[in-house]
Amino acid sequence: MNINTARFGEVPVDESKVITMAGPILGFEQLDRFILIVPDEKKPFWWLQSVDDGAIAFVVANPFAVKPDYEPEIPGDVAQALGIERPEEAVVLCIVNIRKDPLKVTLNLRAPLVINPVTKRGGQIVLEDHAQPIQFDVTGVPKTAPQSSIPVLPPGDPIRMLSVPSPL
Numbered sequence: 001m002n003i004n005t006a007r008f009g010e011v012p013v014d015e016s017k018v019i020t021m022a023g024p025i026l027g028f029e030q031l032d033r034f035i036l037i038v039p040d041e042k043k044p045f046w047w048l049q050s051v052d053d054g055a056i057a058f059v060v061a062n063p064f065a066v067k068p069d070y071e072p073e074i075p076g077d078v079a080q081a082l083g084i085e086r087p088e089e090a091v092v093l094c095i096v097n098i099r100k101d102p103l104k105v106t107l108n109l110r111a112p113l114v115i116n117p118v119t120k121r122g123g124q125i126v127l128e129d130h131a132q133p134i135q136f137d138v139t140g141v142p143k144t145a146p147q148s149s150i151p152v153l154p155p156g157d158p159i160r161m162l163s164v165p166s167p168l
Contacts, residue, residue, distance in 0.1 A: 005054040007047070008037065018051055019115055022081050023123025025095075026111060031056060034122075036115075045096060048113070059096040063107055066138045072112050072127055083119040091115040091122075097135065106135040 001013045013035055021032040028050075037047040037057075044065060050056040063070045072092060074084070084090045092114055094107040109132040115122035 003035075003049075003051055003054055005049055005057065007057055008049070011035075011037070011049070013051060017120070019048075019120050019122045021123050022121050023078065023125060025058070025113070025124045026126070028056065036060075046093070048093070048095075059098065060093040060113065061096050061107060061138075063092060063094040063109055063112060063136075066107065067109065067136060070109060070132075072109075072125075072132065073129065074114055074125060078114065078123065078125055082114060082116045082121045082123065084114070084116050089116060089118065091117055095124075103139060105138050106133075107138055108134050109136045110134045 001015055002010050003013055004010050017035055019034045019036065021034065024032065031050045031052050033051040034048050035051060037049050039046070044061050045059050046061070048058040048060045063072075074090070079085070079090075082090070092112050094109055094112050097106045097108065098104075099106070109127075110130075111124050111126045111134070113122060113124050
């Protein structure tokens with residue numbers, strides 16, 4: 001399958017890599033199929049491109065690369081809906097906001113995207129932790145990400161995501 005996009009032109013899509021959003025991206029509830037475009041794994045920004053609307057693509061980034069102590073709690077019902085039982089089974093990405101001043105780049109840490117790369121199901125969640133900013137300024141933050149593991153929690157309990165996402 002091919003999709004016509006506003007940013008990348010015609011893009012071939014392997015249907016097995018299409019991510020279906022079980023929980024919608026806020027403001028884009030009508031869109032539920034996306035692909036992750038990773039132009040360069042060494043670059044911090046990737047694209048979450050809508051399959052259904054070629055004009056819609058979100059810049060996304062690994063939040064752990066800019067905020068190593070980021071610990072979003074993913075509600076148990078969300079983890080269960082996505083088929084996630086352990087943190088390492090999830091990819092956590094945050095939507096990047098680039099303001100009029102291109103040097104002012106922020107991540108939305110309050111509403112991360114959570115994706116199960118095996119089931120290709122994902123969704124955006126709004127964290128109850130109001131300490132997580134909607135506009136976390138990434139300017140001047142060291143770009144290092146820790147590798148860590150945490151115990152598996154019983155179903156229904158929130159899962160803390162501490163692992164570093166890898167491209168799908």
